[in-house]
Amino acid sequence: MKTITGFLSRxxxxxxxxxxxxxxxxxxxxxxxxxxxxxxxxxASGTCLHGFRAWELQRHMRPSTLDPARGVGGSSxxxxxxxxxxxxxxxxxxxxxxxxxxxIQKILPSDVAQDRDILxxxxxxxxxILNRWEFRYNASQGNITLLVP
Amino acid sequence: xxTKLLEKALKSAGGLRELRRRVAQSARNLAFIDEKKDELLxxxxxxxxxxYNSEIVAHEKNFKNLINKLNKAGLPFDEVTxxxxxxxxxxxxx
Numbered sequence: 001m002k003t004i005t006g007f008l009s010r011x012x013x014x015x016x017x018x019x020x021x022x023x024x025x026x027x028x029x030x031x032x033x034x035x036x037x038x039x040x041x042x043x044a045s046g047t048c049l050h051g052f053r054a055w056e057l058q059r060h061m062r063p064s065t066l067d068p069a070r071g072v073g074g075s076s077x078x079x080x081x082x083x084x085x086x087x088x089x090x091x092x093x094x095x096x097x098x099x100x101x102x103x104i105q106k107i108l109p110s111d112v113a114q115d116r117d118i119l120x121x122x123x124x125x126x127x128x129i130l131n132r133w134e135f136r137y138n139a140s141q142g143n144i145t146l147l148v149p
Numbered sequence: 150x151x152t153k154l155l156e157k158a159l160k161s162a163g164g165l166r167e168l169r170r171r172v173a174q175s176a177r178n179l180a181f182i183d184e185k186k187d188e189l190l191x192x193x194x195x196x197x198x199x200x201y202n203s204e205i206v207a208h209e210k211n212f213k214n215l216i217n218k219l220n221k222a223g224l225p226f227d228e229v230t231x232x233x234x235x236x237x238x239x240x241x242x243x
Contacts, residue, residue, distance in 0.1 A: 009179065010186065012198075012232035015241050022172055022179075026158035033161045034227055035175055041243055052212055052231065072242045084154050088172050094165070096155045112212075119212050120233040124243060 002089045006040060006144030011122050019137055019144040021125060024086040025049075025102060030060050036123050040135065040144070044126035047085070048078060048103035051121040055107050069103060078103035085129065087146075095148060099128060171228060177203050178230035186234075193234045200230040 008017035019040040026033045036053055048069075049057070061079035069078050080101040087095040111118050134147040162168040178200040182189065189198065189205075197215045199207040201224055209215040212233075219226060 007176075007179070009183070012182065013235045013241075014190070014238060018243075022175055024158070024162070024168065024172075026154070026161065028154060028157060031157075031161050033158055035171055037175075037179065039243060043243070055212075056226075084158055086155070086158060086168075088169065092169060094155070094168075096152070096158075098154070116212075120235070122243060 002091075002093070002095060002148040004087050004089050004095065004146040004148065006146065008139060008142060008144060009037060009039075011037075011039070012120070017139065018122075019139070020122075021087070021144070021146065023125065026084040026086065027081050028084070029081065030057075032057070032060075038125035039122040040130065040137075040146075041124040041126055042130055042135070044124040046101070046103050046128045047099060047124060047126045048105065049123045050105045051123065052119045053123050054105040055112070055119055057104055058107060061104060061106070065101075066106065067103070077106040079106055080104070089148070097129060097132070174202070174228070175230055182230070182232055189234050190236045194236050195234070197231060197233050199224070200232070201228065 006019050006021035009020040010017050020037050021040055022035060023038050024033055024035050065080040066077050068075055080103055083099050083102040085097050085099060089095050107118060136145040159165055159168060181200055181203040193208050196208045196210055197212050198205050199215060199219055206224060207215055207218040209218060219229060
């Protein structure tokens with residue numbers, strides 16, 4: 001069993017802290033690798049990039065991959081990319097998982113002009129990864145753990 | 150066992166040591182933001198802040214301006230921890 005330790009983050013705001021974990025994503029097609037703080041979100045069916053993380057990729061995205069997604073706040077369009085997610089476990093060993101599709105929010109310049117908060121939205125680690133592992137969430141003790149068999 | 154894809158990813162990141170270094174650095178930057186959050190919110194409310202080596206190296210109201218500042222300072226975008234500081238009380242549903 002491997003252990004990945006997460007942490008609590010307010011993502012720069014005064015919101016109640018949320019479970020988070022640092023993960024690299026690698027898009028082989030673009031040869032781009034980035035370290036992202038993902039909010040661990042059991043309410044998200046799929047892992048997705050939002051905010052400025054999605055914003056920086058817009059020019060590389062393919063319209064043919066666009067799919068709609070619905071959330072409690074409304075709906076949005078997402079591009080898709082095949083990615084490798086790379087985690088670091090508590091022994092500093094790498095743990096990688098492929099995703100056939102990571103969703104990347106479509107963000108237009110007009111969206112940013114209308115709502116600058118769109119660049120603040122956190123990226124989400126969803127059930128496409130979480131359902132493979134055990135997620136222990138004890139915020140009162142500050143313990144956020146992903147257990148990987 | 151390292152897969153070919155993971156090897157490519159590591160090469161893109163500059164190697165395993167570099168990848169681990171960035172994770173550790175990012176963790177320190179995030180811890181800095183968390184520890185100093187009240188102070189940062191007072192100083193940089195409604196600003197984007199960039200943290201590098203546990204120091205605020207840039208702040209701007211506009212995200213594009215922040216990136217321009219980082220580029221001018223020669224600070225690599227993917228090594229800097231960026232957060233938007235906001236003291237607004239808001240319900241967030243993600």
